Amino acid sequence: MSLMIPRETIDQLRNYIDISLNGYGIDCTLYIPTNTTYSEAEKLDVFATPSDYNFLPYSAKVFIQWTPSIWRLKKLGLFTEGQIPILAYLPNKATVLDDSSAGSDVGDEVEVDIVQHSYIKLLPEYIPDDQKGVEEFEIVDLGLPNFHDAAITKIYKLTPRRVKQ
Numbered sequence: 572m573s574l575m576i577p578r579e580t581i582d583q584l585r586n587y588i589d590i591s592l593n594g595y596g597i598d599c600t601l602y603i604p605t606n607t608t609y610s611e612a613e614k615l616d617v618f619a620t621p622s623d624y625n626f627l628p629y630s631a632k633v634f635i636q637w638t639p640s641i642w643r644l645k646k647l648g649l650f651t652e653g654q655i656p657i658l659a660y661l662p663n664k665a666t667v668l669d670d671s672s673a674g675s676d677v678g679d680e681v682e683v684d685i686v687q688h689s690y691i692k693l694l695p696e697y698i699p700d701d702q703k704g705v706e707e708f709e710i711v712d713l714g715l716p717n718f719h720d721a722a723i724t725k726i727y728k729l730t731p732r733r734v735k736q
Contacts, residue, residue: 584723589662596632599691601665603627603683612688621688621732629665629683633691635729637699647714647726657708657729661685685725687711690732707732 604612604624612623636643636658649656665683667675675681690709698705712728 581723585663588660588724589664592632592634592660592662596634596660596662597693597697599631599633599693600668601629601631601633601661601683601685601689601691603629603685603689609686609688624688626689627671628668629681630668631662631665631683631691633693634660635697637702649714649728656712659691659708659710659727659729661691661725661727685710685713685727687713691729702731705731 604626608623608625612619615623638655639658641655643658644656647658663682664680667677667679667681670677687710690707692707695706708729709732710727711730714726714728
């Protein structure tokens with residue numbers, strides 16, 4: 572940590588993000604790959620499939636921008652040509668849904684580290700018509716619009732999850 576922003580301030584700002592998501596977000600189930608399967612699947616590089624991962628389920632809230640404006644994307648440093656990505660804001664803490672996670676009981680709120688190949692599952696009522704038939708969205712990219720080591724707000728790029736286990 573560079574100590575540009577004190578750690579207590581970062582933690583409090585992250586807490587405000589989680590409070591905002593609780594108020595404005597929609598319910599989702601968040602699936603994060605376990606550390607061991609993530610490390611093994613990364614060795615396979617482009618040959619990795621979703622069945623190479625074991626996921627831990629969490630209950631969380633998500634705020635999704637289905638069609639962000641070009642101005643917003645440029646502000647975030649995302650330059651796209653012809654394709655508008657789906658942007659999502661996810662919390663720093665989530666509720667454990669499965670007792671297989673080490674050291675946590677079902678219903679505990681724990682800090683989560685969301686990585687690529689994680690995915691979310693939404694109820695169909697929250698999904699727009701142009702994404703018909705898709706309930707799962709995979710996290711393909713992570714954007715950090717804030718300071719390099721004081722990631723207060725994380726923005727995730729989502730794509731419909733086409734290949735399932």
